[in-house]
Amino acid sequence: MRRLIWLSVVAACAIAYPLLMSSPFQQRLGALVLLYAIAASAWNIVGGYAGQVSVGHVVFFGCGAYAAMASYAKFGLSPLFGIPGGIVLAVGLAAIIGVPTLRLSGHYFSMATIAVAETVRLIVTNTEWLGAAVGLSGPTVPRNVFDLSFLSSLPYYYLFLAVLVITLLVTWWMTNSRMGFYLRAIKDSERAARSLGAPAARTKLYAYMLSAALTSVAGALYAMMFGFVDPESGLGILISVKILIMAALGGAGLLFGPLVGAAILVPLEEISNSWLGGKGAGLTFVLYGAIIVLIARFQPGGLLALFTRRRKPNADTGAGHAP
């Protein structure tokens, strides 16, 4: 019951936000928070619930972004057509990448995903058809509503809100299904889960593919909002890092963790960028780095874990070591 009240409050705030905060900067900020929350929630499925820390999720983000922009730049179609294309591409790629890499445990999986992401970025940077280092652009002026290119951030805000709700519903449904129980068992101990008959390899792969599909949608929406994609904005490793940090800051493996993380980090980045100008980019990531180090050191379960600890007294926060 209390949970339901909280949910309604959060939902009401989310719906009312752009109406109360009506400046273009604030509306854009809100839309970006929701967009990153979608990507981070998608990452959470495999990184949070299954405990497979992928640092290469930007590949799937790039699938969506490039599919959306290529469908316009190459075929003159609405970027909207790119979304299903991007999903197919991302799920296919996830299967190809996932089968060999998901066998690797812990750090090795993370390193392999970095190598895959960097390889894809280098290949795309050298592929003329995909615009090489310059990238691809979408419609410069809004043609019709199916292009999903709007002048104001308001339509984007509600579009992203709808997609985020779908993403969270999928995640919630998954965690309460058989798959969710398998994933948590795998996260605790893969060997134990296997010995009890959980199909670990298959479950991890399905989670990875689901996560890839949702990440590609986030990538496509990102590309549509900005109207262009290049190797840095669509496939740069820093996108992966941002997604991962948001999930970890809020609470990896918690339904609303990524949303909380995005709601803290996106305003932080946007405000520091607008205050510091071009030089701010460096300082923003210094801040990012410092925040991650501090979470890892003092609150590895994420901020939301502070509130859920009461219910799970045995939650492994890993920070019980006196110096």
Place this chain on the structure above:
Amino acid sequence: MSFVLVQVIVGGLLLGAVYALFSSGLTLVWGMMNIVNFAHGDFVMLGMYVAYVVYTLMGGGPLLGAPLATLVLATVGVVVYFTLIRDIMKGPMLAQILGTFGLALLLRYSVFWWFGANFLSMPPNIVGGTYAFAGLRIEASRLLAGVVALLVTLGLHLLLTRTSLGSKMLAVAEDQTAAQLMGIRPDTMQAIAWGIAAGATGLAGALIANFFYIVPTVGETLGIVAFVTVSLGGFGSVPGALVAGLLIGVIESLSGYLIGAVYKDIVVYVLFLLFLWFRPQGLMGKS
């Protein structure tokens, strides 16, 4: 075989020795504590910048820059161990990855913020000119880097296998509790390992700074080179890192020459994935 090809291979071997040097640092902490330092490449980058700053402030070239970079980075390594690593080692996997990854961002973008994104370089001929041996032309700075790196890597191997400090460190790697019962302090040994590992990256960074481009993001690529070297050579094996480092240097140079400069990184990444796939325990590592 054409002279050019021999030249390319020799260049690859000299660079490979430097790869071996900083990778042996990574393999040391990896083998000993089972923690992967995602900031390892950025330590090398820091070494390059220390050498650069030492040169611009005091001059003196690598003779002054290399020892100072080694010292500074060794200190950084020990400080990082006590403030961060010691605690995240006991935490969950996500915290371990986040901790060193966050450190990497912190170092990379602090340097970016301070020095900007511009490519810096040391003045040419800082170590002397170019030598010619039987038709081969070798830059003195590359020769110096390769030879020093090779000697120091061998020295590290001897330190680990022939001295009592080395035995104590290996004992901690083998079984912490047992080592503690024998009167060895695991904390001290692990801090020393971090000091040595980071010191090696400082030296390697100072050595390649003489002929490499110096840029805040250089550590990203170098970090992956170190991962490939360690997974190829076996986790915890310094001789493995040496052989693997030389091999990767040569493969990288050859693919850069034969296929094209942009593809040499792709070749390294693909090699890495193949090695992880087929032999996660490495060439000389224990399974």
